[in-house]
Amino acid sequence: MREELSHKSNQLSSFEGVGGGFLVILGGGESGVGTALLGKAKGYEVFVSDKGKIKESYKNVLIHNEIEWEEGQHTESKILNADVVMKSPGIPGTVSLIDTIRKHNIPIVSEIEFASKFTAATIVGITGSNGKTTTATLTHHLLKDELNVGLAGNIGESFANQVLEKNFKNYVLEISSFQLDDIVDFKPRIAVITNITPDHLDRYNYQFENYIRAKFKIAKNQTADDYLIYDADDEVIVNHLKANPVQSTLLPFSLKKTIENGAYFKNNELIITIDNNKIIMPTKNLALEGKHNIKNAMAATTVAHLLKIRKQTIRESLENFQGVEHRLEQVLKINKVQYINDSKATNVNATYYALESMDAPTVWIVGGVDKGNDYRELFPFVNEKVKAIICLGVDNQKLMDTFGNMVDVIVETQYMSEAVKIAYKVAEAGDNVLLSPACASFDLFENYEDRGRQFKDAVRNL
Incomplete structure (x- = not known):
């Protein structure tokens, strides 16, 4: 591994703050388009390739700046002409295209690496x-x-x-x-x-x-x-x-x-x-x-x-300091019930912190795409603080099996609006309603931000 890194490092020395060459960017999102603009300004010929769809706002930026792009495919013959490839962090290093690029000894860098050179x-x-x-x-x-x-x-x-x-x-x-x-x-x-x-x-x-x-x-x-x-x-x-x-x-x-x-x-x-x-x-x-x-x-x-x-x-x-959106964000208090948006809790450890900080009986909305979660570290908090669980996901079986015997009320739904309405019925004055999913959001939502915003909208519509 060390040899591979030093080899790549030598190849990368060509852009120690100096532009030039052919820069291929895999992924036309925020980091990809930002790198494309910086690369062009530093004298690179730039090509952006995205296997999915590029958002209209990003396409418009690429078109306006006369940067070549493609979507819905990766044209391998063109990509393999690159002097350097910037890979979006969303693309795993195990996909076959990345393997092929490495076999051609083309350095692959992150946006962080590329931008730091300038x-x-x-x-x-x-x-x-x-x-x-x-x-x-x-x-x-x-x-x-x-x-x-x-x-x-x-x-x-x-x-x-x-x-x-x-x-x-x-x-x-x-x-x-x-x-x-x-x-x-x-x-x-x-x-x-x-x-x-x-x-x-x-x-x-x-x-x-x-x-x-x-x-x-x-x-x-x-x-x-x-x-x-x-x-x-x-x-x-x-x-x-x-x-x-x-x-x-x-x-x-x-x-x-x-x-x-x-x-x-x-x-x-x-x-x-x-x-x-x-x-x-x-x-x-x-x-x-x-x-x-x-x-x-x-x-x-x-x-x-x-x-x-x-x-x-x-x-x-x-x-x-007011904190960040979707992280233990206090949304509204309705009938003396505090609604809390912790949609950014996409793993068990994040939800651990959320439940630990609850100081009142809590109706907990949990679920989504399970990443091999082990929920055992949450058991003491569930026993002590959680009065009801609402499972919000396409597949809630693991949650139902894990927590079914620990609370009096456990229900499942696939709609945020319904989850919030159920929580409203179950919660009493002095309680918390906490969205802290411990899971990724991609089964029902675009991302954790979309999930958090839908929760806040549903609360405001009660």
Whole structure:
């Protein structure tokens, strides 16, 4: 593997910030079109190929910029003329076309890799199975008042397009394992790993170790001058670091133990120490609730402290941060029942955090595309906090079998509007209704955002 990477790295040196050559982009979505625009601006001949349909808005951008494209197919003869291929993170590395490209020794990179060649900005890269969106958004929120900073990666406008049009001096990038799969030289100045729990194992031969290694690619090119911020309470991360030391300067954070260089939580305060420079942040006015959000705040505050953001700015920003859509988002209170949208919880660990944070009897809406879920870690919360379960999916049998004997009320439906109406009938004053699916959304919805918006619309229509 190391030989393969170094070989690819040599081939990639031709675009160390210098354009030219034939750039093929597989996937005409946000990252693909952003890369196409940046590639063209840097002197590449660009061809965008998407096996599915390209959205009209993206097609119009490609046409307006005179970039050649195709949809509904991959013309292999043309693709194999590429000097470099940018692969959309949604395309698995196991498909036959990717194998053929590799056999032709054509380097394959991610958008993150490609775009990073054309910026000298300080990059904060944030990954993890859960919490990365909140942590990235919160980090950007802490930095934006004092630094020229963009937010990109797996969130919002593409990194490539921001490098082209905005040219920020700093970037906070939310980075998925799929985006990390195709990096070669990319390295963030500051890397954050929020946690690692089993997820997307269908993309990693159902081997958790492969997924862990993918996450740790965020630090693989770092040196002692760079920083890795990570959850010291996460045994998966700690054990992997012991067996596979990295070059980075380590800054752990913990809810459970005192940390000399890094961050910890004690007596409702965050204590962050970097090179004997300590700051203390009270958490009683923290806008985000739940233990997991204290961890997200520790990670983001450590980044802000590293980048010399003033303590007053950090404190004010922590207190006025409103969170992200579809992540424990309080929608409405109707008849003293709180409706909560946690549609972004697409795995069991994310739902664990959601149920842990519930402080009232809860009607739980769960279900979707099961990714080999093991629901056992949720049992204590279901027994303690959940009064009714509404299974929302095409196939709910596993959920019905798992939780059928644990609650008095368990029903199934394939319609969000019906799920919300059932919840309305079952919930009583003082209860919560929580959409936290623990599953992917693709059986009934376009994506988790569509699922969350349909939930909010249904609640507003009650």
